[in-house]
Amino acid sequence: MNATRVTCSESTIQRFLEGRLPDAEQLSFEQHLEQCSVCDRRLASISASQDFWIETHRFLGDTRELPDLQSKTFSLDWSSTEDWSNRNAFCEIKLDPSDDPRMLGRIGEYEINSVIGRGGMGVVLRAWDPTLGRTIALKILNPTYAYQPAARQRFAREAKAAAAVVHDNVMPIYGVDSFNGAPYLVMPFVEGKSLQQRIDRDDPLQIDELLNISLQLARGLQAAHAQGVIHRDIKPLNILLPQNGSRVLITDFGLARVAADATLTRSGVIAGTPAYMSPEQARGAGLDPRSDLFSLGCVMFAMATGRPPFCDESAYVVLRRIVDEQPRPLREINSLIPKWFEAIVNKLLAKNREDRFESAEQLGGHLEACIAHLREPNKVSLPQLKRNNRSMSRLWIGIISFCLLVVAVSTFIYRTQNLERQDSNQSHLLWQPDHTDLGRLEQLLNELNEDLEK
Amino acid sequence: MAAPETRQSLLLRLHDPRDREAWDQFVDLYQHVVYQMAVRRGMQPADADDLTQQVLMSVSGAITRFEPDNAAARFRTWLQKIARNAIFNAMTRRPRDCAAGGSATLDLLNEQIAPECQSEQLELEYRREVFLVAASKIQSEFQPHTWACFWETVVCNRTVDVVAQELGRNRGSVYTARCRVIARLREVVEQLDQRGEL
Numbered sequence: 001m002n003a004t005r006v007t008c009s010e011s012t013i014q015r016f017l018e019g020r021l022p023d024a025e026q027l028s029f030e031q032h033l034e035q036c037s038v039c040d041r042r043l044a045s046i047s048a049s050q051d052f053w054i055e056t057h058r059f060l061g062d063t064r065e066l067p068d069l070q071s072k073t074f075s076l077d078w079s080s081t082e083d084w085s086n087r088n089a090f091c092e093i094k095l096d097p098s099d100d101p102r103m104l105g106r107i108g109e110y111e112i113n114s115v116i117g118r119g120g121m122g123v124v125l126r127a128w129d130p131t132l133g134r135t136i137a138l139k140i141l142n143p144t145y146a147y148q149p150a151a152r153q154r155f156a157r158e159a160k161a162a163a164a165v166v167h168d169n170v171m172p173i174y175g176v177d178s179f180n181g182a183p184y185l186v187m188p189f190v191e192g193k194s195l196q197q198r199i200d201r202d203d204p205l206q207i208d209e210l211l212n213i214s215l216q217l218a219r220g221l222q223a224a225h226a227q228g229v230i231h232r233d234i235k236p237l238n239i240l241l242p243q244n245g246s247r248v249l250i251t252d253f254g255l256a257r258v259a260a261d262a263t264l265t266r267s268g269v270i271a272g273t274p275a276y277m278s279p280e281q282a283r284g285a286g287l288d289p290r291s292d293l294f295s296l297g298c299v300m301f302a303m304a305t306g307r308p309p310f311c312d313e314s315a316y317v318v319l320r321r322i323v324d325e326q327p328r329p330l331r332e333i334n335s336l337i338p339k340w341f342e343a344i345v346n347k348l349l350a351k352n353r354e355d356r357f358e359s360a361e362q363l364g365g366h367l368e369a370c371i372a373h374l375r376e377p378n379k380v381s382l383p384q385l386k387r388n389n390r391s392m393s394r395l396w397i398g399i400i401s402f403c404l405l406v407v408a409v410s411t412f413i414y415r416t417q418n419l420e421r422q423d424s425n426q427s428h429l430l431w432q433p434d435h436t437d438l439g440r441l442e443q444l445l446n447e448l449n450e451d452l453e454k
Numbered sequence: 455m456a457a458p459e460t461r462q463s464l465l466l467r468l469h470d471p472r473d474r475e476a477w478d479q480f481v482d483l484y485q486h487v488v489y490q491m492a493v494r495r496g497m498q499p500a501d502a503d504d505l506t507q508q509v510l511m512s513v514s515g516a517i518t519r520f521e522p523d524n525a526a527a528r529f530r531t532w533l534q535k536i537a538r539n540a541i542f543n544a545m546t547r548r549p550r551d552c553a554a555g556g557s558a559t560l561d562l563l564n565e566q567i568a569p570e571c572q573s574e575q576l577e578l579e580y581r582r583e584v585f586l587v588a589a590s591k592i593q594s595e596f597q598p599h600t601w602a603c604f605w606e607t608v609v610c611n612r613t614v615d616v617v618a619q620e621l622g623r624n625r626g627s628v629y630t631a632r633c634r635v636i637a638r639l640r641e642v643v644e645q646l647d648q649r650g651e652l
Contacts, residue, residue, distance in 0.1 A: 016630075017637055033626035040629055047633040048640045053608065056636060059585035060609040066590035067490050282496065319496050415611070 008036060013043050062440060103128070107179045110138060110186075126189055136174065140184040155183050161229050162253035169220030171240065171251040187251075192243045195299070196236035205303050207338065208374060213239075214300050215367040216248040221296065222360035225289040229253055232287065234295035235276040236302060274318055275308040279351050282319040290353040293360060297348025304341070305333040309349060323351070340370065343385055401449050408441060473529040477517070479645050480533055485510055486587045487646065488541050491579055495545060509540050516540075534647060542576045581647060588642040596635060599623070603631035 015021050016029050033040055044053065060066075095105025095112055104112040110127040116137065117124045125138045141155050156176060163173040174186040195213070198205070205213075217239065224231060231238075231253050240249040274282065278294035281287060301309040309327030312318050327349060330342045344366065350356045357363040369383035488509050492502035516536045520529060593601055599621055606617040607628060618628045 017633060019634075030626040030630050031624070033629045034624060043629060043633050047637040052640055052643075053636065055581070056585060056639060057608055057611060059582040060589055060605075061611070062582065063586060066593065067486060067586055069486050069587065069590050281498065 008039050008042075010042065010046070013039060013046055017043060017046060107138060107140075107184070108177060110136065112138070129186075135189040137187045137189045138184050139187060140179070140182050152178075152181075152183055158253075159183075159185055161227070162224075165224045165227050165229055165253060167220055167223035169216045169248055169250060170223060170253065171249045190240060190242050190249065192241050194237050195239035195241060195248075195303070198241055199236055199302055199306060204306065204334070204336075207336075207341065208371070210300065210303050210341070211367055211371050211374065212246065213241075213248050213303065214296070215364060215371065217250060217296055217299065218360045218364040218367060220248070220250045221289070221292050222364055224250075224253055225292070225360055230287055230289055231292050231295075232281070233276070234292050234299060236299055239299070274322070275311055277319070277322055278353070279323045280353065282322045288353065289359065290356050293348050293356050293363060294350075294353070296360075296363075297345050297356075300341075300345050300348065301327065301330060304330055304337050304345070340382055340385075344370075347385060397449065401445060404448055405445055408444065412441065476530045476645075477533065480530070480537070481510065481514075483584075483587055483591060483642065483646050484513075484537055486590075487580065487583045488544075490583045490587065491541065491545065494579070494583070505544055509537075509544050512540050512544075513537050530645075531648065538580065538647075541580065545576060584643055584647045585639075588639055588646070592635070592638050592642055595638065596631075600631040601635065603628045604635035607632050608636065 012021070012029065016026065019026070021029060029039075033043065048056070095107060097105055104114065106112065107125070107127065109131060110129055113126040113128060113135070115123060116126050123140050125140065127136050127138050128134075129136050141152070159173060159176040163176065166172065171187055171190070174188070176183065176185055178184065217234070221231065221234070231250065233252065234250070238250065238252045240251055242249065276295045276298040278287070278291040281291055298308050298310070309330075310318050310321040310325070312321065330345055331337055331339065344363075348356055348363070357366070366383055366385070369380070372380045373382045485506050488506045489502050492505045493499065497505065513533070513536055520532060596604075602621060603617060603623070606612050606620075607614055614625050614628050618625045621628070623631075
């Protein structure tokens with residue numbers, strides 16, 4: 001058959017593996033492997049330990065796709081590896097001295113009166129603007145992370161975009177500047193409380209109040225969306241109810257992005273509860289204005305029931321619920337809420353954004369009609385909720401998913417059984433389905449489902 | 455404030471050029487591992503980017519503490535240990551009430567050991583991402599059919615006979631192909647995670 005004698009030795013195998021054998025020997029050794037299972041096994045164990053083979057099978061088998069490293073380039077910002085020990089000194093903002101003894105100090109031209117609040121993102125100060133002679137609020141990005149050039153730039157960018165949104169229901173931004181490297185926003189000083197504080201009060205919101213606030217929020221979002229600004233973090237804490245008047249203000253437009261940087265800097269995990277996030281946000285998918293609509297739905301749910309639709313102690317569980325679970329029916333928690341209001345909230349809380357209202361504008365129109373109906377129930381009839389066209393096709397998607405499930409399960413069972421019958425060479429790759437596999441199956445199906453819906 | 459430290463001057467602290475090479479190879483893979491792990495844990499891409507940046511900075515900051523004279527600590531091994539702690543802690547740390555400052559946080563990232571209960575799970579996730587990133591890295595180094603021999607038999611667990619027939623190759627060449635791939639995979643995985651030595 002072949003003339004070249006092949007010796008079964010470790011060093012030959014080693015050299016073969018490294019491609020260091022002469023071509024002819026290389027070829028004949030390959031042929032030799034056909035027959036010699038001893039060399040097969042030695043070759044395998046020289047290439048990698050048995051554990052490594054098993055791990056490779058397990059880890060790579062767990063995924064259907066390898067990560068695409070080419071599309072992802074990281075630019076490590078080396079300029080920020082400056083001497084870290086100096087950074088502690090900047091954890092507190094050092095104010096410039098003020099000539100006015102009643103003031104805490106000065107930031108730029110502004111005389112600082114008092115600290116209004118501290119949030120995840122920074123400090124809010126009450127200040128006096130001597131040039132225009134008015135009281136203002138300064139929101140300063142926490143200097144701890146103002147040191148990240150990326151966060152700083154993002155702050156400035158988002159603030160500029162948000163400043164372009166001019167609407168009665170959006171907190172105006174007078175200016176953006178920085179002080180000792182810490183950027184800050186200049187805003188009007190508005191006395192009032194947050195919607196969260198209102199929700200936490202004992203007396204529940206009445207339906208007309210509920211609708212009124214919801215409508216204002218929808219109109220505020222509409223104005224922002226028209227400017228291409230997505231809020232990303234609509235929640236009761238970011239909604240201000242001024243003391244005088246019934247106007248509602250949405251604050252912190254687009255700053256969620258910056259705040260997220262901040263919390264990551266501090267902890268490396270998503271801080272706080274993501275209770276008002278949309279499913280696409282929870283999944284890390286791209287956002288569009290309808291994500292804000294989902295969050296608004298959560299806010300309306302919370303106004304009606306006192307708590308957000310998806311809650312749990314663990315942020316991770318909340319994220320899972322947002323993506324996978326339906327909330328408890330609103331009227332089960334508060335039976336005083338009319339059915340049609342529940343229907344609006346449910347539509348906003350649709351997992352698939354195609355099934356929500358098309359826009360804040362459409363939602364606003366619908367709420368206006370509801371308010372008109374509430375005022376004159378006999379004259380104005382209740383507006384009908386339009387069913388999105390796509391809804392019907394979901395039945396088919398369900399049927400197809402079920403069929404796929406059957407196929408996938410059979411494949412798994414088949415493969416598992418098959419594995420047990422592997423020849424001796426491969427017996428170490430024995431593999432039983434366990435929880436990870438089932439989880440994977442579930443994920444696979446979810447993804448199939450999503451693909452289908454696209 | 456001290457002048458910003460450049461990558462070059464940072465790396466010059468590693469006297470051995472092999473260490474510098476090890477660092478470059480390491481970072482090249484490690485950043486993807488951190489990113490993938492963060493994304494798989496539900497972080498948004500932009501947040502995962504920032505986390506990656508943070509972890510990388512904390513690890514690179516640690517270079518200054520590496521003692522090349524200490525014969526017991528080979529750079530690569532030492533680096534792997536630091537890097538694992540950094541990512542585990544970044545993934546497990548809960549937000550704290552007090553505002554943690556830069557250097558304090560980084561020291562914690564570097565030195566704190568992740569809580570026992572989570573470390574096993576993290577260990578597994580880390581190891582898994584290392585394999586995925588390494589596999590993705592080396593795939594282009596092989597001919598598509600060589601890669602297919604490996605993927606079909608090792609990852610998909612199909613028999614060598616079937617795959618050999620399907621690809622029109624003999625069994626020996628399938629054995630050879632998959633061993634070459636796995637040997638290379640092992641090499642790259644070990645740049646990041648040498649089991650047993652840690």
